[in-house]
Amino acid sequence: MAKITIKDVARRAGVQPSTVSRAIHNHPDIKPATRARILQTIEELGFIPDRAAQSFRTGKNHSVSVMLPSPGNDFYIRLINAIDEVLEQHDYDAAVFPMLSQRRLARYQNPQALPYQTDGLMLVSLDPEQLYDDLHTLQGLPTVVLEVHSRHFDSVTLNNPLGGKLAAQHLQERPAETFVMCYAPEPQAAGVPSSGVFEERLQGFLQFFEKVGTPVPLDHQVRVNFDWPKVQEAARTVLSRRQAEPFNVFAVCDLFAHALLEEIREQGLTLGEDVRLVGYDLEPHPSGTASVHQAAEEMGRRATEMLMERILQPDLPIRHVQVDPVLKVGRS
Amino acid sequence: MAKITIKDVARRAGVQPSTVSRAIHNHPDIKPATRARILQTIEELGFIPDRAAQSFRTGKNHSVSVMLPSPGNDFYIRLINAIDEVLEQHDYDAAVFPMLSQRRLARYQNPQALPYQTDGLMLVSLDPEQLYDDLHTLQGLPTVVLEVHSRHFDSVTLNNPLGGKLAAQHLQERPAETFVMCYAPEPQAAGVPSSGVFEERLQGFLQFFEKVGTPVPLDHQVRVNFDWPKVQEAARTVLSRRQAEPFNVFAVCDLFAHALLEEIREQGLTLGEDVRLVGYDLEPHPSGTASVHQAAEEMGRRATEMLMERILQPDLPIRHVQVDPVLKVGRS
DNA sequence: CTGAAAGCGCTAACAC
DNA sequence: GTGTTAGCGCTTTCAG
Numbered sequence: 001m002a003k004i005t006i007k008d009v010a011r012r013a014g015v016q017p018s019t020v021s022r023a024i025h026n027h028p029d030i031k032p033a034t035r036a037r038i039l040q041t042i043e044e045l046g047f048i049p050d051r052a053a054q055s056f057r058t059g060k061n062h063s064v065s066v067m068l069p070s071p072g073n074d075f076y077i078r079l080i081n082a083i084d085e086v087l088e089q090h091d092y093d094a095a096v097f098p099m100l101s102q103r104r105l106a107r108y109q110n111p112q113a114l115p116y117q118t119d120g121l122m123l124v125s126l127d128p129e130q131l132y133d134d135l136h137t138l139q140g141l142p143t144v145v146l147e148v149h150s151r152h153f154d155s156v157t158l159n160n161p162l163g164g165k166l167a168a169q170h171l172q173e174r175p176a177e178t179f180v181m182c183y184a185p186e187p188q189a190a191g192v193p194s195s196g197v198f199e200e201r202l203q204g205f206l207q208f209f210e211k212v213g214t215p216v217p218l219d220h221q222v223r224v225n226f227d228w229p230k231v232q233e234a235a236r237t238v239l240s241r242r243q244a245e246p247f248n249v250f251a252v253c254d255l256f257a258h259a260l261l262e263e264i265r266e267q268g269l270t271l272g273e274d275v276r277l278v279g280y281d282l283e284p285h286p287s288g289t290a291s292v293h294q295a296a297e298e299m300g301r302r303a304t305e306m307l308m309e310r311i312l313q314p315d316l317p318i319r320h321v322q323v324d325p326v327l328k329v330g331r332s
Numbered sequence: 333m334a335k336i337t338i339k340d341v342a343r344r345a346g347v348q349p350s351t352v353s354r355a356i357h358n359h360p361d362i363k364p365a366t367r368a369r370i371l372q373t374i375e376e377l378g379f380i381p382d383r384a385a386q387s388f389r390t391g392k393n394h395s396v397s398v399m400l401p402s403p404g405n406d407f408y409i410r411l412i413n414a415i416d417e418v419l420e421q422h423d424y425d426a427a428v429f430p431m432l433s434q435r436r437l438a439r440y441q442n443p444q445a446l447p448y449q450t451d452g453l454m455l456v457s458l459d460p461e462q463l464y465d466d467l468h469t470l471q472g473l474p475t476v477v478l479e480v481h482s483r484h485f486d487s488v489t490l491n492n493p494l495g496g497k498l499a500a501q502h503l504q505e506r507p508a509e510t511f512v513m514c515y516a517p518e519p520q521a522a523g524v525p526s527s528g529v530f531e532e533r534l535q536g537f538l539q540f541f542e543k544v545g546t547p548v549p550l551d552h553q554v555r556v557n558f559d560w561p562k563v564q565e566a567a568r569t570v571l572s573r574r575q576a577e578p579f580n581v582f583a584v585c586d587l588f589a590h591a592l593l594e595e596i597r598e599q600g601l602t603l604g605e606d607v608r609l610v611g612y613d614l615e616p617h618p619s620g621t622a623s624v625h626q627a628a629e630e631m632g633r634r635a636t637e638m639l640m641e642r643i644l645q646p647d648l649p650i651r652h653v654q655v656d657p658v659l660k661v662g663r664s
Numbered sequence: 665c666t667g668a669a670a671g672c673g674c675t676a677a678c679a680c
Numbered sequence: 681g682t683g684t685t686a687g688c689g690c691t692t693t694c695a696g
Contacts, residue, residue: 005689016667021691029665048471051449053689056388057672063446071430072404081433088439093446095427098403101413107420114395114425117383139380266598337673348683353675361681385673389688 082300164204414632496536
């Protein structure tokens with residue numbers, strides 16, 4: 001029961017190993033009949049090409065690594081699915097590397113670590129400058145950065161200021177007292193997602209209202225970090241500061257929106273009537289709310305296509321793509 | 333700027349390639365001085381061994397795949413960290429494959445798919461019999477199954493009946509009307525975690541009370557699936573059926589416990605006094621509750637060690653390990 | 665269209 | 681303790 005190699009197939013089919021190789025890879029210069037016969041033999045013997053030998057020989061292993069903070073939230077799942085879809089078309093596969101621990105952070109400083117044993121790397125919500133002590137770790141590995149802008153690598157970012165602006169426009173068409181629940185940056189945990197995106201959303205939001213001459217006062221901007229009890233408290237604060245119904249709220253991320261939704265329900269307010277809430281990537285999308293929809297799918301597709309191109313042509317100039325969100329309005 | 337190989341190092345250090353190889357791998361039969369000189373040269377040239385060539389040659393790539401339903405929850409994070417820790421000691425690395433989509437499910441039927449290009453496989457909360465149309469997909473790849481029992485592979489399971497029993501014991505020491513919020517299986521989504529674990533917990537719980545002569549009546553067993561609004565409703569149902577305080581509740585999973593906690597808070601009840609809640613792997617662990625603590629870390633460690641052993645000795649008999657949970661009582 | 669042959673980079677058995 | 685050598689399985693020229 002020794003390993004079946006390309007030689008065994010060749011012998012059995014009465015051809016040379018090189019011809020078997022051509023058959024496997026749909027090489028044009030092969031007579032269909034020969035090809036069919038070889039594939040037949042492959043079936044019979046249950047031959048499976050040795051991928052280690054293939055990647056050794058060709059220098060490609062048809063896989064890419066996706067590094068991200070910690071998956072499981074809806075945005076990342078949609079993103080990974082989009083990536084998978086494009087990769088599949090290129091006959092590639094994705095391995096996921098969630099940066100769950102300090103141990104991994106340290107381990108992956110080493111250029112020999114597993115994530116870099118692929119043909120390409122996608123860094124999601126991770127800033128390479130913060131992640132790596134020395135960018136040299138990536139040794140010229142084809143890389144594209146998602147959700148973060150980078151000078152050194154291809155990148156796909158979301159137009160966060162536009163997201164804020166869309167939220168603002170929506171609310172401005174429904175004039176009322178307007179609040180925003182925004183993110184208060186903390187001492188940065190090493191290598192984790194740059195909080196810049198929330199600030200960008202906020203600024204896009206504030207700037208719109210400034211331009212139209214109705215700036216959002218400071219005490220209508222409630223800042224909080226990601227500590228759930230504090231988030232709940234902040235949601236209560238927002239509601240307590242309102243003068244009357246209806247009033248408007250923009251939540252820069254879904255965690256904040258969920259806290260608000262809970263509080264709104266408890267106080268017996270009606271969404272879309274008493275309070276107009278605009279969230280970010282709300283899922284499920286409750287009626288009576290609006291939500292800036294992040295184009296996770298488009299971001300994933302674009303990034304994957306860029307990566308595939310760079311794998312084929314490593315010397316391409318660096319490219320940056322920005323993807324626009326759209327506003328989704330729940331039917332009320 | 334051609335690729336630096338072991339030959340370049342050998343030439344520069346005035347030795348043969350084989351000696352360089354020995355230096356890299358801490359082979360005992362090498363003079364410390366020679367070794368030092370070679371390592372020095374490796375530094376100078378910035379040589380990095382070609383992993384593709386190494387795995388081709390040795391048939392090992394020092395990595396294992398971890399397949400799981402969808403990560404992100406606390407249990408899987410703890411598990412992966414534990415796995416990482418043991419792997420690191422063996423100079424191994426883990427690649428994670430979350431089964432996020434039907435596409436992946438289909439793709440990974442193919443024995444040539446990426447997850448199987450490693451030295452070993454860990455299947456977490458996934459039953460190989462359901463996952464694979466044909467177990468032959470795994471082609472004798474060293475495999476260990478976690479959280480699911482398997483006849484064909486090494487496995488590490490949690491003692492779920494004991495978990496239920498521990499919960500029951502705890503509540504029985506605090507006599508009161510006792511409820512349980514348990515899982516109602518739905519038409520099974522293909523390949524996803526067997527719901528059996530919840531049933532096992534429930535049965536352990538019920539059997540204990542039966543044995544001590546105070547069985548839990550049927551209308552005190554509230555069944556619900558994983559749909560959040562329905563879970564909230566079920567939590568309300570539990571509370572509405574109580575006759576008086578104090579009363580006891582066992583929640584077979586953290587989702588249910590969270591719904592109960594929310595409801596308890598809203599009704600202004602006091603944990604540990606009005607209501608004694610026993611959850612499963614509650615995180616954070618609120619005071620006034622008890623929680624069956626699943627030994628994610630121990631499970632991860634044991635499984636990884638088993639896998640390492642099997643990689644070294646593929647012909648070992650199949651082994652099954654069961655890990656006991658412990659009850660953690662929050663200080664009230 | 666197919667065959668012949670070289671060799672990718674590394675390791676391990678054996679020789680000395 | 682180190683050198684010599686063969687070869688892992690596959691792809692890819694180059695010849696015919």
